[in-house]
Amino acid sequence: MAHPDLNSLFDTAVSFAKLMLSEEGEFYPFGATMSPSGEITNIGARVERDDHPPSQTLIDLMTETFQKRAASGEIRAAVICYDGRAIPPGETTKADVICCGLEHRSGESVDVFMPYKRTGRSFQFGETFASRRIAQFFVGDEFTFEVQQYVPRIPRWE
Numbered sequence: 406m407a408h409p410d411l412n413s414l415f416d417t418a419v420s421f422a423k424l425m426l427s428e429e430g431e432f433y434p435f436g437a438t439m440s441p442s443g444e445i446t447n448i449g450a451r452v453e454r455d456d457h458p459p460s461q462t463l464i465d466l467m468t469e470t471f472q473k474r475a476a477s478g479e480i481r482a483a484v485i486c487y488d489g490r491a492i493p494p495g496e497t498t499k500a501d502v503i504c505c506g507l508e509h510r511s512g513e514s515v516d517v518f519m520p521y522k523r524t525g526r527s528f529q530f531g532e533t534f535a536s537r538r539i540a541q542f543f544v545g546d547e548f549t550f551e552v553q554q555y556v557p558r559i560p561r562w563e
Contacts, residue, residue: 408482408509408513435486441480460488467485483508486503489504502519504518508541514537
């Protein structure tokens with residue numbers, strides 16, 4: 406189960422991504438942050454004199470901004486949302502997905518994907534799936550977390 410802060414950020418990001426897809430048919434990468442008090446703020450990135458910058462440039466700009474804001478204690482969680490492609494569980498080919506890179510100051514980091522298909526003028530959304538994410542926003546010595554190893558209890562058959 407994800408941290409409630411990450412669930413809130415995910416809901417905010419996916420709602421906006423779905424809106425942009427339904428209105429524009431696409432969306433540029435965007436983000437959102439959560440302040441220490443729990444307030445969510447939507448974030449957009451922009452490149453001067455470039456109306457259509459590469460998505461990775463926008464992702465890099467937001468990542469750098471989130472790193473600085475995390476280090477200064479201005480945020481407790483953040484998400485970057487972008488349009489991508491991934492292979493959903495049980496499938497063999499890539500699908501269009503809404504990608505959300507979510508991180509929390511507690512050390513929890515996860516990439517969540519929501520597949521979608523365009524059906525005429527509307528969109529059909531599939532089941533979300535997730536994978537472990539390497540932290541990119543909450544990095545540095547102040548965000549070094551103790552990792553506890555999970556050792557499963559295996560029943561003994563006698």
